[in-house]
Amino acid sequence: MIGTLIEKEQVDKFKIIPAEIDNSEKFMSRLQSALRLGNEFKSKTDIVFNTEEGPMRIETTVWSLTDKYLQIKHGILIPLRSLIAVEY
Numbered sequence: 001m002i003g004t005l006i007e008k009e010q011v012d013k014f015k016i017i018p019a020e021i022d023n024s025e026k027f028m029s030r031l032q033s034a035l036r037l038g039n040e041f042k043s044k045t046d047i048v049f050n051t052e053e054g055p056m057r058i059e060t061t062v063w064s065l066t067d068k069y070l071q072i073k074h075g076i077l078i079p080l081r082s083l084i085a086v087e088y
Contacts, residue, residue: 003057024080
C-alpha cells in the first residue's frame with residue numbers, strides 16, 4: 001500500500017492537503033463500512049491521505065463520519081477530499 005506509515009497520534013503534525021482527485025463520494029460507502037467495523041467489531045482501517053510531505057498512511061478505527069470529514073481517536077479530523085485510499 002502507498003504512503004508512509006505513521007502513528008495516528010502524529011496526524012496533526014502534518015498539513016493535510018486535498019488529493020489530486022477528490023474521491024470523497026467514491027470512498028463514502030467504504031468509510032461507512034469502516035465506521036461500522038470500528039464501532040461494532042473494533043476493527044482497524046488503513047487510510048491513506050495527502051499531506052504537503054506526500055501520502056501518509058495510518059491504521060486506525062473510524063470513530064465518526066460526516067459528508068466532509070472522518071474522525072479518528074482524540075477528535076482528529078481528516079478531510080475526505082484528502083483521501084487517497086481506504087482499505088480494511
